[in-house]
Amino acid sequence: MNREENLLRKACEEIAEEETEALRREMDLPSVRQIDALYRRHQKTVSALLDAQFKKRFGMKRFLEIAACLALLMAAGAAAFRNRPEPTPLSPGVTASVLPYYTQSPTPEPTVTPEPTHSPTPQPTITPAPTPFPTEAAEPASAAAGFPTPFLDPTNIPTVSPTDAPVLTSGGIPVPTSWRGAYFPDYLSWGLEVTGAGANDEQAMVILGSTSRPDVITFTEYFSARSLPAAGDEASYVPLNGVLALRETSAEGVVTLTWDQDGRTFRLTAEEDYADGIEKMAASLQKISE
Amino acid sequence: MFPLPLILLVLDSREDRDFLEALYREHYRLMYYQALKITHTPEAAQDAVSDAILALTQKIDLLRTLPRNKQAAYLVITVKHQALNLLGRKKREDVTWDGNLPETPDAARPEDGVMARAGVERIKRAILRLPPREKEIMLMRYFREMKDDEIAKELGVRPGTVRVHLTRARDHLAALLQGKEDAP
Numbered sequence: 001m002n003r004e005e006n007l008l009r010k011a012c013e014e015i016a017e018e019e020t021e022a023l024r025r026e027m028d029l030p031s032v033r034q035i036d037a038l039y040r041r042h043q044k045t046v047s048a049l050l051d052a053q054f055k056k057r058f059g060m061k062r063f064l065e066i067a068a069c070l071a072l073l074m075a076a077g078a079a080a081f082r083n084r085p086e087p088t089p090l091s092p093g094v095t096a097s098v099l100p101y102y103t104q105s106p107t108p109e110p111t112v113t114p115e116p117t118h119s120p121t122p123q124p125t126i127t128p129a130p131t132p133f134p135t136e137a138a139e140p141a142s143a144a145a146g147f148p149t150p151f152l153d154p155t156n157i158p159t160v161s162p163t164d165a166p167v168l169t170s171g172g173i174p175v176p177t178s179w180r181g182a183y184f185p186d187y188l189s190w191g192l193e194v195t196g197a198g199a200n201d202e203q204a205m206v207i208l209g210s211t212s213r214p215d216v217i218t219f220t221e222y223f224s225a226r227s228l229p230a231a232g233d234e235a236s237y238v239p240l241n242g243v244l245a246l247r248e249t250s251a252e253g254v255v256t257l258t259w260d261q262d263g264r265t266f267r268l269t270a271e272e273d274y275a276d277g278i279e280k281m282a283a284s285l286q287k288i289s290e
Numbered sequence: 291m292f293p294l295p296l297i298l299l300v301l302d303s304r305e306d307r308d309f310l311e312a313l314y315r316e317h318y319r320l321m322y323y324q325a326l327k328i329t330h331t332p333e334a335a336q337d338a339v340s341d342a343i344l345a346l347t348q349k350i351d352l353l354r355t356l357p358r359n360k361q362a363a364y365l366v367i368t369v370k371h372q373a374l375n376l377l378g379r380k381k382r383e384d385v386t387w388d389g390n391l392p393e394t395p396d397a398a399r400p401e402d403g404v405m406a407r408a409g410v411e412r413i414k415r416a417i418l419r420l421p422p423r424e425k426e427i428m429l430m431r432y433f434r435e436m437k438d439d440e441i442a443k444e445l446g447v448r449p450g451t452v453r454v455h456l457t458r459a460r461d462h463l464a465a466l467l468q469g470k471e472d473a474p
Contacts (some may be wrong), residue, residue: 004405005432007405007408007409007410007413008405008413008428008432009432009433010410010413011410011413011414011417011432012417012428012429012431012432012433013360013363013432013433014410014414015414015417015418015425015429015433016360016363016364016366016367016429016433017359017360017363019363019366019367019370020320020359020362020363020366020367023320023323023324023327023366024320027319027320027323031323031326032319034326034332035318035319035322035323035326036319038322038326038332038335038336039318039319039322041336042336042339042340045336045340046311046314046339046340046343047311049340049343049344050307050310050311050343050347051307053307053343053344053347054304054306054307054347202358224359227316227317227319227320227362228316229315229316229318
């Protein structure tokens with residue numbers, strides 16, 4: 001690729017990204033409502049379209065690939081058969097003969113090895129790790145109905161592990177020392193504690209809960225503004241820190257607040273019985289680092 | 291030994307499908323918003339998104355190599371082009387976009403290397419000054435990395451026509467970079 005092509009590519013990339021950012025910024029709440037409704041109506045069509053398209057690809061391209069694969073394997077098998085080593089000839093004067101009778105050599109009795117005595121081996125310590133994301137078994141019904149939730153976003157979710165020694169913020173919620181976000185909520189009214197935290201290049205996530213329920217609230221900071229999948233069937237908008245936050249409720253009552261602030265996207269998700277104060281918790285967001 | 295490659299091939303196909311669906315779920319708001327902005331009707335927006343998804347299935351390998359911000363942009367630009375095509379098909383008289391560029395006198399052949407000497411920022415500004423159709427065809431080639439025949443198929447024109455349009459767009463661009471303000 002020559003320099004001119006490279007420059008054109010970079011310029012076009014920048015144009016595309018800028019157009020996308022502009023689109024993201026100008027998307028207003030009525031549009032979001034309309035789009036969400038449109039998305040739900042169109043969801044099944046898109047799934048069917050993808051199914052059909054990939055079946056079609058399987059039918060044509062994949063068939064040829066499989067046929068080529070089989071042909072290669074058969075050719076390899078035939079080559080291996082042709083190249084098999086010749087049987088070693090017997091020494092001169094020695095003729096092969098069939099044994100006149102078949103004798104079975106006595107097989108030794110199997111010896112019984114005594115079972116090893118049970119000695120207490122050091123078992124790995126099982127830390128009551130928080131459940132970072134509900135597994136499929138805990139999949140909300142809304143997802144089963146084809147409605148996306150942030151829990152099921154399969155891409156780039158940070159690994160959440162039990163937290164290290166926390167550092168207390170002035171407000172009282174312990175911030176894990178490994179927290180890589182620039183913001184952290186300062187208010188938590190339910191007596192919960194941080195049970196897990198994780199981060200990757202794009203987001204930092206913390207899970208709050210108690211010993212009996214380790215994952216009742218999840219707070220995620222995306223390091224840049226993001227368009228996130230819908231998280232519930234009911235949506236409304238609540239004022240928050242000078243912006244409007246999208247408040248979504250899933251069929252199970254899980255409440256999710258999503259809002260943009262300072263060029264970042266934040267998402268706070270709470271189980272039904274902890275949903276009451278999440279606006280206050282979201283509003284308590286404090287900048288803790290640059 | 292035999293079933294292994296077969297299983298891998300099937301899994302690969304399934305993986306592609308799931309990858310694309312995950313991308314769609316992540317960026318559907320931007321996609322529909324872009325489509326609505328151009329088509330103005332929910333039905334046409336749905337069609338544009340469907341067409342875009344079909345187009346994206348052909349570019350899975352490329353999409354996988356893109357970072358996430360570029361993936362979003364790729365989806366948005368693909369929807370934009372599909373929406374413009376849809377409008378063009380439905381309303382041929384609409385000169386906004388019909389896949390065919392109007393006949394314009396060729397710009398004076400710019401001197402060689404003018405683009406190579408310009409920086410990305412200057413080229414970007416110049417592309418933004420091109421007529422919309424030329425700008426979009428540049429995005430198809432250089433951002434969506436479409437070949438002539440792919441662009442031709444999407445626009446419903448012959449590959450030769452695409453080559454002519456691209457050459458003209460590049461000439462206009464080079465003329466703009468040379469300071470011929472009214473080049474296009």
